[in-house]
Amino acid sequence: MAKKAQKQGSDPISAQELRRLKRTELLTIMLEQSMEIDRLRAELETTRAQMEEMKTSGQEQLTENVNRLQQMVTELTRRIDAR
DSSP states (O other): OHHHHHHHTTOOOOHHHHHHSOHHHHHHHHHHHHHHHHHHHHHHHHHHHHHHHHHHHHHHHHHHHHHHHHHHHHHHHHHHHHO
16 A cells, blocks of 8 residues: 555545554654655755845846946936036
């Protein structure tokens, strides 16, 4: 039955099916779930790092754009005052 549960993936196992499983089958299922949790945690950590990098990059780009706009305003003000 463990193989049936493994093939179905995310399909839940009924309480009756769980009672019928052997100890080794239960341990195998628990080990697979533990490995999946570890994989998902690593994926989450990678995704969080990517989000932080994008956030930092976006802030740097915004700062550059603000600085560029300030330079343009300063130049336009200088030209207007020169008239």
